[in-house]
Every structure is written in C-alpha cells, then in structure tokens.
Amino acid sequence: MDMILLLELALNGVFVGLMYALLSAGIVLIYKTSGIANLAQGALAMMGAYTVVVLANSFGLSMWVAIPLALAVMFAFGVALERVALRRMIGQPVIMVIMLTIGLEIFLRGVIPGFFGAAVKRLDLGISNAPIFVGELLLNRAILIGGGVSLGLILLSILFFNSRFGIIMRAVSDNQTASWSVGIRVERAIAVAWGLSACMATTSGVLWGATQGVDWSLSLLLIKALAIAILGGLDSIVGVLIAGIIVGLAESLATGILDPIVGGGTRDVVASAIILLTLLFRPHGLFGREHIERV
Amino acid sequence: MSLTRRNILTGAAVAALASQLPLRVALAQGGDKVVRIAMPMDFTKVYTFVTAEYNQGQRDYITMMNQRGGMGGYTIAVDISDHANDQPRAIEAYERAKSQGAVLVDPLSTPVARALTPRALEDKLNMVTAFSGRSDAADGTVFPYVFPLSPNYWTQAGLLIEYFKQQDGGSLDGKTICFVHIDTPFGKEPLPVLEALAAKEGFKLQAFPYTPPGNDQSAIWPQVRRARPDWTMFWGAGVGQTVALTEAARNGLDMGRVCSSVWLSESDMDVVGRDQTVGVLKFEPCVSGREPKVIQDILTEVVGAGKGAGPEDKVGTSYYNYGVMLAALMLEGVRRAAEIAPDGPVTGEWLNAGLNSITEFTAEGLIPPTTITPEDHQGGGMGRVARWNGEVFEPMTDWFSANQDVVWDEVRKYSSEFAKTGQ
Numbered sequence: 001m002d003m004i005l006l007l008e009l010a011l012n013g014v015f016v017g018l019m020y021a022l023l024s025a026g027i028v029l030i031y032k033t034s035g036i037a038n039l040a041q042g043a044l045a046m047m048g049a050y051t052v053v054v055l056a057n058s059f060g061l062s063m064w065v066a067i068p069l070a071l072a073v074m075f076a077f078g079v080a081l082e083r084v085a086l087r088r089m090i091g092q093p094v095i096m097v098i099m100l101t102i103g104l105e106i107f108l109r110g111v112i113p114g115f116f117g118a119a120v121k122r123l124d125l126g127i128s129n130a131p132i133f134v135g136e137l138l139l140n141r142a143i144l145i146g147g148g149v150s151l152g153l154i155l156l157s158i159l160f161f162n163s164r165f166g167i168i169m170r171a172v173s174d175n176q177t178a179s180w181s182v183g184i185r186v187e188r189a190i191a192v193a194w195g196l197s198a199c200m201a202t203t204s205g206v207l208w209g210a211t212q213g214v215d216w217s218l219s220l221l222l223i224k225a226l227a228i229a230i231l232g233g234l235d236s237i238v239g240v241l242i243a244g245i246i247v248g249l250a251e252s253l254a255t256g257i258l259d260p261i262v263g264g265g266t267r268d269v270v271a272s273a274i275i276l277l278t279l280l281f282r283p284h285g286l287f288g289r290e291h292i293e294r295v
Numbered sequence: 296m297s298l299t300r301r302n303i304l305t306g307a308a309v310a311a312l313a314s315q316l317p318l319r320v321a322l323a324q325g326g327d328k329v330v331r332i333a334m335p336m337d338f339t340k341v342y343t344f345v346t347a348e349y350n351q352g353q354r355d356y357i358t359m360m361n362q363r364g365g366m367g368g369y370t371i372a373v374d375i376s377d378h379a380n381d382q383p384r385a386i387e388a389y390e391r392a393k394s395q396g397a398v399l400v401d402p403l404s405t406p407v408a409r410a411l412t413p414r415a416l417e418d419k420l421n422m423v424t425a426f427s428g429r430s431d432a433a434d435g436t437v438f439p440y441v442f443p444l445s446p447n448y449w450t451q452a453g454l455l456i457e458y459f460k461q462q463d464g465g466s467l468d469g470k471t472i473c474f475v476h477i478d479t480p481f482g483k484e485p486l487p488v489l490e491a492l493a494a495k496e497g498f499k500l501q502a503f504p505y506t507p508p509g510n511d512q513s514a515i516w517p518q519v520r521r522a523r524p525d526w527t528m529f530w531g532a533g534v535g536q537t538v539a540l541t542e543a544a545r546n547g548l549d550m551g552r553v554c555s556s557v558w559l560s561e562s563d564m565d566v567v568g569r570d571q572t573v574g575v576l577k578f579e580p581c582v583s584g585r586e587p588k589v590i591q592d593i594l595t596e597v598v599g600a601g602k603g604a605g606p607e608d609k610v611g612t613s614y615y616n617y618g619v620m621l622a623a624l625m626l627e628g629v630r631r632a633a634e635i636a637p638d639g640p641v642t643g644e645w646l647n648a649g650l651n652s653i654t655e656f657t658a659e660g661l662i663p664p665t666t667i668t669p670e671d672h673q674g675g676g677m678g679r680v681a682r683w684n685g686e687v688f689e690p691m692t693d694w695f696s697a698n699q700d701v702v703w704d705e706v707r708k709y710s711s712e713f714a715k716t717g718q
Contacts, residue, residue, distance in 0.1 A: 005518060005521045012517065016513055110339075119347070129568070131546060211513075252513070259504070
C-alpha cells in the first residue's frame with residue numbers, strides 16, 4: 001500500500017469532512033431549537049449557491065458582494081419559511097413536520113434549476129487550481145480553504161451557543177413552555193435558527209459550488225450532512241465537528257482502499273452505513289444527549 | 296384579482312399540472328406530405344447539460360430545410376416533449392408519437408433508448424440513439440429500426456487509443472492508461488474494448504470508477520496521479536465531467552494527455568475556467584464552431600430571420616452542432632426515402648429504407664463521410680481528436696476510424712446475445 005497516497009487521502013478526507021460538517025451544523029442548529037430534523041438542508045445549500053450565481057451573473061456583481069447579499073436573502077428565506085410553513089405545523093405530529101421538509105427539498109430541487117437553468121454553472125472564488133505540494137504530498141487548495149472556512153464557522157457556532165442568544169436558543173430547545181413562561185420569544189428564536197441555518201447552508205453551497213460548480217447535485221450533500229449529524233448527535237455542534245472528520249476520513253480512505261478491491265462505489269456506502277450503524281447501536285450519536293421521558 | 300392565499304394556491308396547482316403536460320412545439324402543421332418526427336427528451340433532469348443545445352441545433356436545421364421547401368417534397372413536423380429521463384413518461388410520449396403517425400423518435404437518453412428498443416423493433420418505428428443507447432445497436436441486422444448514426448462509445452474509445460499510440464511513436468507497450476469513469480452502465484461501457492485493446496497493444500489499463508453523479512471525486516484523482524499515467528481518459532457527463540477536469544487540474548495532470556469522450560463542451564470549459572484546461576482533448580464527431588457552411592446558413596436564414604429556437608450565442612457550440620449533425624442525417628434519410636418511393640406512404644418502413652441508404656453524406660462538411668447500410672447503423676465510425684485551446688476546440692487529426700475490428704467483435708458479441716435472449 002502506498003503510504004503517501006493514504007496520507008494524502010486522509011488529509012483531504014479530513015477537510016472534505018469539515019466541509020460536509022458545515023451543512024450538518026445547520027441541521028443541528030434547527031434541531032437544537034425546535035426539535036425538527038430539517039431534511040431540506042441540501043436543497044437550501046443548492047438554493048444559496050444558485051442565488052450567488054444569479055446575483056453575480058444577472059446583476060454583474062462581484063462575488064464578494066453577491067455572497068453577503070445571498071446570505072441576507074437566504075436568512076430572510078429561512079425566517080419566512082419558519083413563519084409561513086413551519087409555524088403552521090405547531091401541534092402536528094413530528095412526522096408531518098419532517099414530511100414537510102422532505103416536500104420542501106423535492107420542491108426546491110425541481111423549481112430552482114427549472115427557473116435558473118439546470119446546466120452546471122461556474123462559481124469562481126478566485127481559488128487557483130494549482131496544486132500545493134508538501135514534499136510528495138499533494139494538498140487540494142480548494143478543499144483546504146473550504147475545510148478551513150468551515151472549521152472557523154463551526155467554531156463560531158460553538159461560541160454562539162454560549163452567547164446570550166445561544167443560551168436563549170438552548171432554553172427553547174430544552175423546554176418551550178418554560179421558555180415562554182419566563183418571557184422568551186420562542187417563535188422568534190426558532191425563526192432566527194432557521195435563518196442562520198439557511199445562511200450556513202448557503203456558505204456550504206458556495207464552498208462546494210466553487211469545488212464542483214453549481215447545479216441540482218448540490219442538494220445531494222444532504223446525505224453526507226445527515227450521516228454526520230446522526231453520528232455526532234443531532235443536538236451537538238461539537239459532535240458535528242468530530243463526526244465530520246470521521247465521515248470524511250472514512251469515505252476518503254474507503255475510496256482508496258476498498259474501491260480497488262470491490263470495483264468502486266464504496267464512497268456513498270460509507271455514509272449510508274454510518275447512518276444505519278449509528279441508529280442501530282447508538283441512536284443519540286457520539287455526543288448527543290440521550291432523551292429520557294419520565295412516565 | 297386580489298392576491299389571496301386561495302388564488303396563490305390555485306395558481307400553484309395550475310402551474311404544477313401544466314408542468315406535467317408535454318411541451319409540444321410543432322415546426323410544421325398539417326399538409327398532405329408531412330414526415331412526423333418525435334423528440335421526447337430530457338429537458339429537466341439528468342441530460343440537461345446537453346438537451347437544450349442539442350435540440351436547438353436540431354430545430355434550427357429543420358426550420359431551415361422546411362423553409363427551403365422540405366426534403367424531397369415532404370415537410371418535417373417535429374413534436375417535442377419532456378420525458379425527464381423517466382421511463383414511464385418516455386413510453387407514454389413514444390406511444391403518443393406512434394399514435395400520431397411519427398415515423399422516427401429521438402429520445403437522447405441511454406436508459407430511455409434501452410427501454411424503448413423492443414417497442415421500436417416491434418412497431419417498426421425508427422429510433423435514433425446518437426451518443427446514447429446500446430453500442431451494439433450498430434448491428435443493423437439485429438436492430439433494424441435502431442440507428443445510432445454516430446460513433447458509439449466503443450468506437451470513441453478505440454479511436455482515442457489509436458491517437459495515443461500515434462502520439463507515442465506507434466506503440467503503447469508498457470504504458471499506463473487510466474480510465475476514470477462514472478460508475479454506471481454508460482461509464483462502464485468502453486471497458487470491454489479497452490481491455491481488449493490493452494491485451495492487444497500491451498498497455499496497462501487502470502480503471503477508477505466514481506459514484507454518480509460525480510460531484511465529489513476528490514479521493515479519485517490523487518490515485519490517478521499516483522498511478523503516473525501516460526494518458527488519462529475520463530468518461531462521464533454533466534457535473535461529473537466538470538469535476539473530473541477540475542480535479543485533474545488540481546492534481547497537476549498534464550492536460551495535453553487528458554482526454555474525454557464526446558461529452559465535453561464549451562459550456563463545461565466555462566464552468567472549470569476556459570484558461571484552466573488548455574490542452575485537454577476530446578473525441579469530436581463533427582466540426583464545432585460556426586465555420587461550417589451549414590451553420591453559416593442557419594445563422595443567415597434562421598437566426599438572422601428571428602426564427603432561431605434558442606439563444607444565438609449557443610449557435611456553433613459542440614452540442615448545438617451535434618444536434619445539427621443528427622437532424623441533417625435524419626433529414627437525409629427522409630430525402631433518400633422520398634427518392635426511393637416519392638409517393639410514400641410515409642411509414643416507419645418507408646423512412647427505414649431511406650436511412651439505410653444514406654451514402655457518403657457530409658452535411659456540407661460538418662461531419663465525416665457517413666454511410667449507413669442495413670448492416671452498419673453506426674455509419675462507419677469516423678471521428679477526430681480535438682484540443683481545447685482556451686477559446687475553441689481545434690482539430691488535431693483528420694477524420695479517421697480505428698480499431699473497428701475490435702469494436703465489431705464486441706458489437707456482434709452483444710447483439711447476438713440480444714438476438715438470443717432479448718437482453
């Protein structure tokens with residue numbers, strides 16, 4: 001076995017995992033505040049990247065203007081989504097709310113490429129394709145930067161949950177009725193969580209869009225994000241960070257080690273296997289809280 | 296009308312229903328001497344990277360020929376609909392086309408073409424499967440109503456290997472060729488021919504499949520680089536191609552030794568960056584750009600007259616020209632059929648005779664000389680290798696065909712299997 005290759009795959013896998021983890025952090029953010037697993041997070045990433053491309057191409061804006069504008073648009077979209085769709089589901093069974101997010105995922109995946117074109121679009125962040133060599137080891141510049149930005153944003157999220165508003169969100173997550181009773185505006189906290197989650201999805205969409213181009217396939221990131229969120233624990237941002245690294249590493253090494261043996265296709269199997277095994281043997285994930293209901 | 300929730304919901308429901316109806320554009324209406332062609336294609340799901348430009352080229356060419364009086368006195372009517380790469384929808388579109396008297400159908404989708412093949416053979420309805428469908432459909436004796444009309448994937452692979460050999464001084468002995476492909480039947484299709492050629496020419500073949508649709512290949516290309524390939528072929532479509540090219544560049548591969556099938560276009564270069572991929576090679580089945588006379592004529596007679604089927608800046612792109620190429624071949628088949636039996640009747644068999652008698656057709660220099668016979672529905676398997684120079688694909692060779700003995704061994708092997716088992 002080529003050790004340099006394994007080391008290279010491992011390093012790139014870690015950074016790819018961090019990029020996946022950023023999308024997962026959005027799922028965790030919503031789950032922590034409202035107890036809902038948002039299965040439209042992949043489509044939100046796709047929509048955010050499309051928004052950047054449309055703003056840049058149609059209005060001639062530079063990327064560095066288009067991206068903040070897209071973040072603002074997507075924040076508003078996330079808040080509006082909570083206000084128009086999610087809030088109406090209060091009191092409905094959780095399964096109905098999850099179905100709603102699946103419906104949203106399918107709807108956005110169809111409508112956005114339908115309106116703005118299904119062909120792959122360029123999203124240029126100015127990252128050079130020239131490889132970085134450390135001795136014989138090649139580091140993928142786009143993934144290195146993407147992973148670094150994702151790591152920074154996830155760490156910021158951890159800090160955010162220790163801020164005043166973050167504590168409010170955690171209180172809402174723990175007990176909505178008690179939060180109401182002490183004067184916390186629960187609906188507003190949940191709406192802000194949806195807005196922030198849409199911003200995280202947009203950032204993730206932009207980073208992946210710069211790596212692969214922008215088209216409907218960005219929504220497929222959902223599977224990886226879900227695997228990470230489930231493995232790390234749906235209510236743990238720290239868990240997302242660790243699980244992201246584990247999933248990225250496992251996928252990358254599986255491609256290098258198992259693909260030549262079984263003839264390919266192991267990359268996506270890894271994510272699916274992680275979801276299945278975690279749910280079977282540790283349903284609350286590595287760092288998630290185990291919920292015990294008193295009878 | 297006020298903007299109430301009820302109105303919004305009603306509007307959304309109507310829009311949703313309308314989206315399910317076929318998008319039908321008829322380029323000719325009525326008349327006694329009409330040849331009806333159906334183009335149910337994937338405009339909205341998987342083949343979106345090619346369909347719009349390909350179909351635009353087809354429609355522009357057909358508009359031009361209808362304006363010139365049709366083919367052999369026959370006007371061409373085209374029905375276009377969206378099957379979204381969904382087989383039930385495609386079968387529905389096919390049956391509708393059949394009931395409306397279509398004598399040719401072009402679904403531009405491998406899974407759809409495969410699903411429709413038994414029906415087309417039974418109904419004697421000609422089906423064009425250019426750059427899609429079954430490679431063994433080149434065997435017209437087994438697939439009399441299926442017409443690839445273009446070099447199949449085996450031919451493309453065989454021709455590229457011959458080009459590599461010419462570039463490396465006439466021998467590939469001891470060389471390493473990496474084949475990076477999408478892990479689907481389409482991506483795996485060239486493998487039998489590549490394996491046969493590896494045994495014949497003495498090169499080492501290393502295959503690297505990636506998971507569809509190919510949006511993350513970050514763990515694949517470091518392995519390709521470490522294999523130190525002399526040549527690399529990448530075989531996918533849409534996002535898989537742009538990601539492959541990007542990763543090849545990021546891994547520092549020599550672009551002049553990286554090569555694709557037909558599925559690489561100017562639009563892909565725009566995504567990756569036109570200057571990032573200078574030198575990359577592709578198989579070219581027809582001339583790209585606006586130089587060919589037929590493209591110039593379209594610009595003057597159709598686009599200039601405001602009758603173009605799509606954006607003017609797409610005229611002359613690779614995929615647009617593929618569309619013109621196939622429309623020209625289909626209509627040449629109509630012209631030949633009208634020569635053989637001027638008064639019809641217009642049936643699948645009538646057009647079949649015309650398609651099977653296309654001889655040395657070049658569409659005024661757009662395509663290599665193409666001859667279709669009842670035995671060879673591929674048309675000779677000629678193409679050329681083109682190189683991206685940062686602005687356009689420039690030809691690196693003349694039209695040629697190569698390794699057709701190996702290709703036809705595979706064609707006959709699989710077509711005889713189909714004849715026996717229907718699979």
